[in-house]
Amino acid sequence: MQPTLKTLLISTMLISSVYCSAVNAQATIPPAKNVVATPENAMMLTVFLKHDQSRPLGEIKAQLARQGFYKAFPPAGVEVVSWNIMMGIGQVVTVRFAASRLAEVNLALENTAWGSYRTEFYPTYDFKSIALAEQIKARTVE
Structure with missing residues (x-):
């Protein structure tokens, strides 16, 4: 039928x-503000804050200050795992937080970083212990 x-x-x-x-x-x-990240609910996010190389650094810093970037990002209770400068790219920030706070982290960046940076986001996980275990395993097996 x-x-x-x-x-x-x-x-x-x-x-x-x-x-x-x-x-x-x-x-x-x-939004679930101030929810604490635990092993069961935590996620990591790597954010590329790509510089606009057509603008001088002073101009970018002034805009970040006007938009309150460093006041809003990262939101309270969000752990900064690493924050590095990648020459020629910009800043690369990895944060850890409860997954329920993803929208809050995103909004903090949308409201304060856009215009100064182009942003890219990548879900991230810690592979170091796995890679080290694989190295040890590979080196002990002859």
């Missing part, structure tokens, strides 16, 4: 209605 056009339209409208309700419900839930 093939569905009629009317049945398909009604189904689409119902699905769309349920989806919109879920999205609206999510939008009204306040």
Whole structure:
């Protein structure tokens, strides 16, 4: 039995209605600020803050100050794992936080870094202990 056009339209409208309700419900839930990162809920994020090389550094710093970048990023309770300068690229920041705070971290950057930097985001995990174990394993097996 093939569905009629009317049945398909009604189904689409119902699905769309349920989806919109879920999205609206999510939008009204306040962000989970100050949730502590634990091994069960933590995530790391590496952020590339790419310099606009057509602008002098002083101009970029002034804009960051006007936008309150260093006041807002990282949000309180977000751990900075590393913050490095990558010459020719810009700044590379890795932060650790409870996954439920992802939107808060993103908004802190959108509201204060955009205009001074182009941003790229990469989910990150710590591979050092795994790589070291693999090195030891490879070096002991002859």
